[in-house]
Amino acid sequence: MLGEKELIKLFPNFKELVQPSGIDLPLDKVYVQKGVGSLIDNEKKLPEIEELEGPIFTLKPHTAYLASIDRKIKIPKGYSMLYLPRSTLLRSFVSVQTAVGDPGFFGTLMFMIYNHGDFEFKIKKGDRIAQGVVFEVEGSGEYNGSYQEEEK
Template sequence: MINGIDYLRKMYPNRDEKDYQPSGLDLRLGKVFVLDSDENYSYGLYGGNKRIPNHVEKKEDYLKMLDLPNDKEEVYTGWFLDPNKPYICQVQEQIKIGENNAQFYLPRSTLLRAGINVYTALGDLGYNGHLSFLVINHGTKPFFIEKGERFAQLVDFSVRGGSESYDGDYQEEHNG
């Protein structure tokens, strides 16, 4: 069963009211990383190991726009996502999933309409940390996304039956 807005307000208090959706919670963009790979190294899943490229934080870009009605220049801080290049995008918020819950993550529809896809994985019971998603611009021109913009949505649901909490490599300590 999907946990709705009342549950999400209780689990994730002190959020911007715009983040609460009837069946989900919007997630905001906090950091963007590029994949830094060494061509002399084999990446993959083998021998019981995870070997992935380093994630190097992308420096913030600035977008200057002229507000035509009043000729005032607006400056936005965020990132340009180049076409056909993978980025790892991390949410601003630390997410703590309940012990009897799991989560799906979906891209916001505006991104899909612009040719941007957000690739996600299942959030397991008891996970705690800053979620990271693979984002690819399938368009032909760079796409700017402002820091703190809503870019994905979590859908929380109850899990029935005996389950164990997440105890994987990406677990963080809870910060509040």
């Protein structure tokens, strides 16, 4: 796991969000599911989604949402990122479910947020919802999947 100095070098666009053992990831947009998706024979058909109006979002009880982070990220080759929820969300019965950030990934991070509680939960654009923890990966290739965005 990398510390603050190395994280600032690798992720200069996130300098103000670096913590002792990771990078805070602020909420940008929230989406609800509006259609059917599938993954039959490894062929991805993502469901249609609809963006909710913000900047304050009300998460209904027992409901899943997609959330994007407020800036694109570039994970350097030779590093991987695991995303963990902020503890305040967990203490509020809200989970953030994530996938692994592969070496070489560039793009917008999308996480699932689920309100497990029996009451609504409010969250605002810019609130830190997850923390990215970075690890060195020896002998790795680079991500070349369908969610890769082009760097400009």
